[in-house]
Amino acid sequence: MIYPKKLEAIIEFYKKLPGIGEKSAERMALATLDLPTEEITNVSNDLIDAKNELRPCKICGHITDKEICDICSDEGRNKNIICVLEDYKSVFTFEKTGNFKGVYHVLGGLISPTEGISYEDINIPKLLERIENLKNPELILALKSNIEGETTTLFIKKILEGKNVVISRLSYGIPMGADIDYMDTITLDKAIEDRKKISD
Amino acid sequence: MIYPKKLEAIIEFYKKLPGIGEKSAERMALATLDLPTEEITNVSNDLIDAKNELRPCKICGHITDKEICDICSDEGRNKNIICVLEDYKSVFTFEKTGNFKGVYHVLGGLISPTEGISYEDINIPKLLERIENLKNPELILALKSNIEGETTTLFIKKILEGKNVVISRLSYGIPMGADIDYMDTITLDKAIEDRKKISD
Numbered sequence: 108m109i110y111p112k113k114l115e116a117i118i119e120f121y122k123k124l125p126g127i128g129e130k131s132a133e134r135m136a137l138a139t140l141d142l143p144t145e146e147i148t149n150v151s152n153d154l155i156d157a158k159n160e161l162r163p164c165k166i167c168g169h170i171t172d173k174e175i176c177d178i179c180s181d182e183g184r185n186k187n188i189i190c191v192l193e194d195y196k197s198v199f200t201f202e203k204t205g206n207f208k209g210v211y212h213v214l215g216g217l218i219s220p221t222e223g224i225s226y227e228d229i230n231i232p233k234l235l236e237r238i239e240n241l242k243n244p245e246l247i248l249a250l251k252s253n254i255e256g257e258t259t260t261l262f263i264k265k266i267l268e269g270k271n272v273v274i275s276r277l278s279y280g281i282p283m284g285a286d287i288d289y290m291d292t293i294t295l296d297k298a299i300e301d302r303k304k305i306s307d
Numbered sequence: 308m309i310y311p312k313k314l315e316a317i318i319e320f321y322k323k324l325p326g327i328g329e330k331s332a333e334r335m336a337l338a339t340l341d342l343p344t345e346e347i348t349n350v351s352n353d354l355i356d357a358k359n360e361l362r363p364c365k366i367c368g369h370i371t372d373k374e375i376c377d378i379c380s381d382e383g384r385n386k387n388i389i390c391v392l393e394d395y396k397s398v399f400t401f402e403k404t405g406n407f408k409g410v411y412h413v414l415g416g417l418i419s420p421t422e423g424i425s426y427e428d429i430n431i432p433k434l435l436e437r438i439e440n441l442k443n444p445e446l447i448l449a450l451k452s453n454i455e456g457e458t459t460t461l462f463i464k465k466i467l468e469g470k471n472v473v474i475s476r477l478s479y480g481i482p483m484g485a486d487i488d489y490m491d492t493i494t495l496d497k498a499i500e501d502r503k504k505i506s507d
Contacts, residue, residue: 109402111372113357120350123342124335134488135324137396140370142323147460149359150320157313157340158347170340196337202309288334297428305445 114140118264139167163195168213168230170195178202178210185209190247190299191234191263193217193256196288197249204292207299209247212237217255226262234263238272245273247299251286314340316323344403354409366437368413368430370395370465378402378410385409390447390499391434393417393456397449404492407499409447412437417455418462434463438472445498448476451486 108115114136121132139147163169164176167189171177178184178198188209194199195213216229216282226232238244248263250256277298290298308315314336321332339347359445363369364376367389371377378398388409392398395413416429426432438444448463450456464474477499 109399111357111361111370113353113360113372114370115351117350119358120346122354123338123346125338126331126334131326134326134397137399138323138325139354144358148356150317151354153313153316153320154339154347154351156419157311157317158344158467160313161311161340170311170314172313193497199309199333199337 110136122144163213167211168195168215168233169198169211183208187241188245188247189234189237190249192249193251193259194198194288200288200290201249201295201299204295204299206296209245214250214259217250218259219255220258226259226266229259231266233261235266238267238270243271243273245275248274248277249298250277310336363413363415367411368395368415368433369398383408387441387443388445388447389434389437390449392449393451393459394488399447400490401477401495401499402486403443403498404495406496409445414450414459417450418459419455420458426459429459431463431466435466438467438470443471443473445473445475448474450476 110118110133117136117139118129118132119129121135122129122190127135136283160172161170161254162172164171164179165174166179169178173180185208189212190201190207190209191212191214192201193214193216195202195215198211198213201207201211212230212234214229214231214234216224218224218226218229238246246267248260250259260276267274310318310333317336317339318329318332321327322329322434327335339424359371361370362372364371364379365374366379367376369376369378373380385408389412390401390407390409391414392401393410393414393416395415398413401407401411412430412434414429414431414434416424417426418426418429418431439448446463446467448460450459460476467474
């Protein structure tokens with residue numbers, strides 16, 4: 108082994124992160140050692156704290172260090188417009204556009220009959236509960252354009268039939284099969300602006 | 308602020324590492340949260356341990372978690388051939404070629420009259436001490452091909468004049484001004500193989 112044990116451990120850690128190969132991980136680990144002790148101690152604590160403190164918001168399922176996330180507790184946001192997402196990571200992507208003034212609901216997965224994932228396994232019951240307490244709510248379904256995403260979209264549309272809920276989904280601007288997290292903010296803005304009501 | 312405080316702190320940390328921009332840092336921080344608690348705890352400890360445990364080898368100045376590094380304490384290596392490097396990071400680069408069976412000496416800097424760095428500010432006195440105790444030693448100077456590198460190379464050559472030391476330096480294969488750490492192993496092998504004795 109070329110590297111001292113602890114340095115090797117840090118390299119192995121960095122290699123687990125997305126887009127980081129062997130050579131990058133090595134350079135990053137060596138650069139880490141060059142940082143002041145204080146910064147190393149801080150990030151070491153931050154890593155543990157982040158893992159311990161961050162949990163799903165009790166209302167929307169977004170990640171937060173509070174009981175209710177900043178978005179759900181923001182009085183300035185329209186609680187009647189709920190953007191439904193598969194993953195909390197996408198909330199950050201949407202928030203960066205800065206233009207969406209509604210709130211979110213994070214499903215934490217998609218319905219998949221082949222993998223045995225039903226609507227009860229993801230955060231849909233909680234979504235239905237939220238909607239019950241709203242007057243004229245609107246749902247914007249921003250799910251992947253693959254089979255699971257379409258299945259989940261159709262399920263939500265079906266289960267809310269007859270209830271007074273406007274359901275739309277993100278429209279053109281998002282390429283088929285692409286990951287929402289890779290979208291540029293202009294495309295995302297466009298997709299929110301041009302959201303399309305699901306017709307029967 | 309879009310991100311919870313601790314997550315933001317981790318993003319800021321990653322941004323300090325080489326080659327990591329805003330977007331990469333965000334993706335890496337989010338991916339970090341997906342790792343099991345145990346791995347987070349481990350790397351958190353590894354970071355602090357690495358910073359505390361790793362120190363210069365008492366003989367060659369390479370980074371190590373022991374008093375004497377594995378290379379210096381390796382009986383199979385030729386202690387009479389010393390490859391002189393600016394930075395311990397370059398030791399790892401050389402070790403990856405797997406072909407160099409001598410030992411190293413890490414200067415931890417280069418002589419720079421403009422910046423007021425003399426030979427005593429870097430690890431040269433220790434190098435002279437090492438050489439005193441060797442019979443027919445050979446130095447391979449593998450320093451940058453910039454002014455500071457050339458100055459340091461010439462200084463070492465001059466101070467050892469008349470002593471029975473063969474001094475060579477890495478020859479062609481390394482482009483002018485390039486960083487040794489970016490070399491591929493074949494080029495480095497070639498440069499070791501074709502090292503050139505410094506003529507008067």
